[in-house]
Amino acid sequence: MTSPAAPLVRFKNVEKSFGALQVLKGITLDVAPGQVVALIGRSGSGKSTALRCVNGLEMINGGELEVCGRKLHAGKVDLLELRKDVGIVFQSYNLFPHLTVEENITLAPRKVRRIGKAEARDIAAEVLEEVGLSEKAQAYPEQLSGGQQQRVAIARSLAMRPKLILFDEVTSALDPELTGEVLKVIERLAREGMTMMLVTHEMAFARSVANTVVFMHRGRVWETGPGAMLSNPVTDELRQFVGSGL
Numbered sequence: 582m583t584s585p586a587a588p589l590v591r592f593k594n595v596e597k598s599f600g601a602l603q604v605l606k607g608i609t610l611d612v613a614p615g616q617v618v619a620l621i622g623r624s625g626s627g628k629s630t631a632l633r634c635v636n637g638l639e640m641i642n643g644g645e646l647e648v649c650g651r652k653l654h655a656g657k658v659d660l661l662e663l664r665k666d667v668g669i670v671f672q673s674y675n676l677f678p679h680l681t682v683e684e685n686i687t688l689a690p691r692k693v694r695r696i697g698k699a700e701a702r703d704i705a706a707e708v709l710e711e712v713g714l715s716e717k718a719q720a721y722p723e724q725l726s727g728g729q730q731q732r733v734a735i736a737r738s739l740a741m742r743p744k745l746i747l748f749d750e751v752t753s754a755l756d757p758e759l760t761g762e763v764l765k766v767i768e769r770l771a772r773e774g775m776t777m778m779l780v781t782h783e784m785a786f787a788r789s790v791a792n793t794v795v796f797m798h799r800g801r802v803w804e805t806g807p808g809a810m811l812s813n814p815v816t817d818e819l820r821q822f823v824g825s826g827l
């Protein structure tokens with residue numbers, strides 16, 4: 582019998598405070614390879630903070646957090662190495678305006694992974710195809726719609742060949758029709774087996790794409806389960822949250 586693959590992310594009683602404000606109050610959560618986990622909850626419940634801890638943008642104050650085999654609680658983590666394995670995509674696309682789409686995508690593979698120019702361009706072509714933007718390699722960000730820019734940001738993350746990608750409210754700045762095209766890209770990645778953690782306000786999306794939905798409330802994992810739990814909440818808090826249409 583084969584044992585299940587070790588989790589890529591393992592939160593064990595993780596705590597995080599900003600000064601006197603304790604934002605994470607003992608989070609325990611595993612993310613297995615190929616799993617898609619959606620973090621949902623009210624504003625301020627700690628979703629983004631939890632996500633940002635995973636690639637070392639925030640350091641935890643208590644508990645244990647292991648990501649791609651690295652113990653982030655044990656001090657001395659090589660963040661550059663960690664971020665080769667863990668991509669993150671934000672609400673704001675953060676593309677360099679003076680670089681073409683292709684240059685934006687090849688920058689990190691060339692500088693961080695030390696990949697040669699020709700190979701980096703091949704990778705750019707591959708990941709642009711993945712997000713449906715092959716014809717935009719030579720365009721500049723300002724020539725693209727918000728949805729297209731966000732897809733380039735996803736392609737840039739994919740170009741590093743990460744083991745895990747984090748999405749932090751990546752559609753919040755987009756109109757509904759542009760939101761759909763970005764969500765389709767994420768759905769495709771999910772089908773292809775990419776491990777992902779996403780913070781989202783898109784309940785229908787969380788329900789359809791995630792294997793596991795994690796409802797966070799007041800810095801805790803309040804309720805967790807498959808997408809179907811959104812139709813059948815156990816706790817009053819999740820029922821209210823779903824009912825509020827947020």
Ligand SMILES: Nc1ncnc2c1ncn2[C@@H]1O[C@H](COP(=O)(O)OP(=O)(O)OP(=O)(O)O)[C@@H](O)[C@H]1O
Pocket residue numbers: 599602604622623624625626627628629630631780
């Ligand atoms: N760098 C920081 N310094 C101080 N307080 C912070 C910092 N980052 C987050 N916070 C606070 O931590 C709390 C949780 O924030 P977080 O962004 O994790 O919530 P969230 O659930 O993702 O909310 P939203 O849906 O609004 O993004 C908030 O009260 C926020 O103001």
